[in-house]
Amino acid sequence: MKNFLIIILSSLFLLSCESNEELGNVEIADTLDIDGSTENEQEEPFEIRIDDSDLVLLPEDTGGSHTAFPLGTSSANFSHYVYTPSDYKGDGPEYPVIIFLHGWNSNLGNEPLKNVLLAGPPKLIQAGQWNPTHPFIVVTPQLTSPYWAPYEVHRFIEYLLNTYKINPNRIYLTGLSLGGGGCWYYVGEIEDHYATAIVPISASGAEYLINNLKEVPIWAFHGARDTTVEAYTSYGSFPLVEAINLTNPLVKARVTVYPNLGHDAWTTTYNGAGRDHLQLHDSFEVDIYDWMLSYKKEKISKTLNNSK
Numbered sequence: 379m380k381n382f383l384i385i386i387l388s389s390l391f392l393l394s395c396e397s398n399e400e401l402g403n404v405e406i407a408d409t410l411d412i413d414g415s416t417e418n419e420q421e422e423p424f425e426i427r428i429d430d431s432d433l434v435l436l437p438e439d440t441g442g443s444h445t446a447f448p449l450g451t452s453s454a455n456f457s458h459y460v461y462t463p464s465d466y467k468g469d470g471p472e473y474p475v476i477i478f479l480h481g482w483n484s485n486l487g488n489e490p491l492k493n494v495l496l497a498g499p500p501k502l503i504q505a506g507q508w509n510p511t512h513p514f515i516v517v518t519p520q521l522t523s524p525y526w527a528p529y530e531v532h533r534f535i536e537y538l539l540n541t542y543k544i545n546p547n548r549i550y551l552t553g554l555s556l557g558g559g560g561c562w563y564y565v566g567e568i569e570d571h572y573a574t575a576i577v578p579i580s581a582s583g584a585e586y587l588i589n590n591l592k593e594v595p596i597w598a599f600h601g602a603r604d605t606t607v608e609a610y611t612s613y614g615s616f617p618l619v620e621a622i623n624l625t626n627p628l629v630k631a632r633v634t635v636y637p638n639l640g641h642d643a644w645t646t647t648y649n650g651a652g653r654d655h656l657q658l659h660d661s662f663e664v665d666i667y668d669w670m671l672s673y674k675k676e677k678i679s680k681t682l683n684n685s686k
Contacts, residue, residue: 424663426672430512432545433671435471439463439513444503446491449522454537455530456519457491461503463513466543474548474671475515475538479526479557494518497554498648507649510667515542526553526560528567535572547675552577552666554644555607558598559583562618566590574675577666579644582607582614585621592627595673597666599647601639602658609635616659629673632660 442463449457466473478498483489495504500518502508508516519534531551538544549572551561558581565573566587575595583591598619600609608614613621619633635658636643646652653662 424661426664426669428512428668428671429674430671432472432548432674433474433512436463436473436513437465439465441506442466442513444500448491452537452541454519454541455533456522458517458519458534459491459494459500460518460542461500461508461514461516462542463515466513466515468543470543472543472545473513473515474550475517475542475544476550476552476667476670477531477535477538478516478518479531479551479553479560480518480520481553481555481557489520491520494520497644498552502649511665512667512671514667515544521556526557526563528560528564528571531560531564532568532571539572546572547574548671549574549675550576550670552579553581554579555581555641557581562587562591565594575670575673577647577670578615579647580604580607580615580641582612583618584613588618588621588625591618591631592622592625595629596622596631597660597669598631598633599643599652599662600633600635601641601643602635602637603640604643606641634658634660634662 442461444459444461447454447458447460463473476499478500480494480497483493483496495501495518498518499508499516503516517538523530535549539546551564551573553559553561558578561573561576561578562581562583565571565576566583567590569590571590573594575597577597577599579599580601581598596619598615600615602609610616615633616635619631622631634652636646636652636655637658638656639646643652646655647662647666650665655662
């Protein structure tokens with residue numbers, strides 16, 4: 379019996395060592411020290427409310443058009459894809475828009491434009507798996523430079539507003555890795571930005587961005603095992619959200635970290651499967667697209683003005 383216990387304890391020790399080695403540069407113990415637990419620490423279930431007074435005017439999306447616009451075929455400063463819902467009309471109602479900023483693998487313009495369809499909402503659209511509660515226009519630009527310059531993103535959004543029936547109070551930005559950084563920096567650097575809310579994934583920002591970021595609803599996602607852009611250092615998702623929340627922001631910023639995922643924290647976030655994963659900090663309880671729609675810029679602006 380004694381020998382049997384020794385064998386069991388030795389096996390558990392070896393398994394523990396192997397688990398720590400898999401983490402690479404990320405020590406899960408360090409992660410747990412920040413949160414204190416691997417459980418989702420939520421005092422009460424996270425709930426959202428959507429003011430759908432403008433959304434009920436939109437017809438059901440039964441499958442729309444996903445169209446490529448190579449550079450030069452429009453007046454846009456980026457080549458891009460645009461998804462318009464099935465009953466979208468140029469003289470019809472205004473739609474919410476999601477602008478998806480891709481990561482490094484799809485950038486620089488010398489990659490085929492179709493590479494922007496490899497992840498995120500455009501991937502779901504291509505696979506016939508795009509079914510948010512309310513219809514969106516979805517736009518995916520392609521980079522022509524090494525990073526998402528905030529003024530270029532701003533210029534592109536102005537092109538979209540002048541070209542499509544977009545609700546200016548419902549402009550949502552999301553992106554992964556390099557594109558997640560594009561979200562942080564666009565809102566952080568552009569004073570008169572158009573973003574209603576942002577969802578940056580597997581990305582980092584900088585301290586000087588916080589003053590503007592505190593005025594926008596944010597939900598960041600990251601993998602604790604990410605060694606490309608670390609979640610807990612260099613203003614990765616967790617410390618940046620913590621710093622924003624120390625400023626008493628208009629809306630408390632959220633951050634969800636998956637302790638068992640690496641750099642690719644986006645696949646399970648965009649398709650919703652991450653809701654069944656182990657999570658740290660703010661729990662992934664509601665659909666991210668519904669979360670976006672729970673914010674309208676006109677209401678955020680009114681709240682901000684009343685607080686001044």
